[in-house]
Amino acid sequence: MADISTLRRILGTCRTIAVVGLSPQWHRPSFFAAKYMQAHGYRIVPVNPGTSEILGERSYPSVTEAARVLAGDGTCIDLVDCFRRSEDIAPIAQEAIAIGAKCLWMQLGVVNEDAAAAARAAGLEVVMDRCVKIEHARLFGGLNWAGVNTKVISARRPQQLPY
């Protein structure tokens, strides 16, 4: 279950995000999400075999290839964010397990229980049917400005500014 404390832990500890299926077109949801996360301090690693660079970052043909190249300068991929159809998630989950990612994240509308079970069995955290940008803005501030019911109730002062 993706409760608030779990999501806070995932988004608070993962710093490098491989975005599988990231589009180079500015108006696509994957671009919206990746641009937002990049602006909030995350390293974005595009995974899209059809293009060479997105958001100023080199694009890789696969998660495995991205992890291999990034290992050269000591960078680990923490979170694998999937903008792919539910039925295409299983091999991505296997790659995420193989490269030692901490979290397998499936975007809104993406649900694959078998892939989730495999990732969990390998010790990964799994989030399904959620948008990484919306959850970040929900829990760390920003989404509330759009009138959205964040369900965050707290008497503690947030320890980071919401922008």
Added chain:
Amino acid sequence: MSSKDDQPGADHEYGFGTRAIHAGAIPDPVTGARATPIHQTTSFVFDSAEHAASLFNLQTFGNVYSRISNPTVAVLEERVASLEGGRAALACATGMAAQMTALLAIVKAGDHIVAASTLYGGSVGQLGIGFGRLGIETTFVDPEDPENFRRAIRPATRALYGETLGNPLVNVLDIEAVAAIAHEHGLPLIVDNTVASPYLCNPFAFGADIVVHSATKYLGGHGTTMAGVLVESGKFDWGSPLSREKFPEMLEPSRAYHGVKFYETFGDFGYTMKARMEVNRTFGGALSPLNAWLILQGIETLHLRMQAHCRNTLQVAQFLHGHPLVAWVNYPGLENSRHHALAKKQFRAIDGRPGASGILTFGIKSADPARAGERFIDACQFLSHLANIGDAKTLVIHPASTTHRQLNAQELARAGVRPDMIRLSVGVEDADDIIWDIDQALRAASR
């Protein structure tokens, strides 16, 4: 901290009173201020040209201009979204602005609305005449039989519209039945939940898709401040086979805002974003931060006030029901009301009886009941004669000569407004005092 009832790994579900006080209002991240700050500013600085571009493209969340969004207004929006069990909300300058914005987000010239004939008179005017001038036609149907909504649906219909509790007829809409008819046709049901308030009824729980409020009434509760709110459930599928052809503007690149595809980009709060960016931003119905803050002060006691309104109103209704000078009483909280069963189904129980809110109507026994009604109002000591409802003070009015005077005889009959009808909005003063004032005014009116 989670209670023993929570599922492992699930967030704690907070109760209504806690959400009425806390939802949307965490401490200020910069100052630690616990009360919601009043951000009385028109505009917000951009950090850079790049930041400005991201904000305008809606790629990052933030504030640009208070006609679009404002952090104080946003607290009210999230508060009401939470209390309704909805996904997102948009606050507007008034309830009428919220209703207009809720509809204009999905209807345009050539489209059609099916609405309850028993709507508040101002709403009948907005839909019937105001929207008519824009080329949007509304068919008003008797909501007593939900099938009347089905019979009026046409290919051009884009929404069904009703009130949880009508005003002033205090009739109860069968939300579940009308929602089912709407969904069979791929249409959203919009419900004005002003009179019930989210404490007594959550229309989303019965299948409504969009809720609108005049926050001027029970949400504020103090009769000082105008405001309106629209809320979306987040459950209506604008992309379903039945709906996608009716609402292409939810799916296609927006001509009114930078080519954004609202449903694809924002998903279950895409409708609210569309209402915010395409309608409220361009039609200018924004709520002021100070007014949002004043409504928030009221909402903190909504759950306590609604209990008191329901208890007082039931006592007043029972008193009037047995009064020798009273011809009839209409209050769905009374067991003899034809809407009592629906009230029991849809409204939160207060002391084991359906909480039917604070509005009731009655008529005076008299050879000239309309004149007796006017004399009754003139004889009241502390019951206030004014055109509002949902105040902490008890309010009294004669609809036929005031709120509904622009309606012709046929429209009055359709709205269920009898010439002798007196409407009470029962406040939270001492019930004994309210009953005393009514009793002495009834005696004065019959002299």
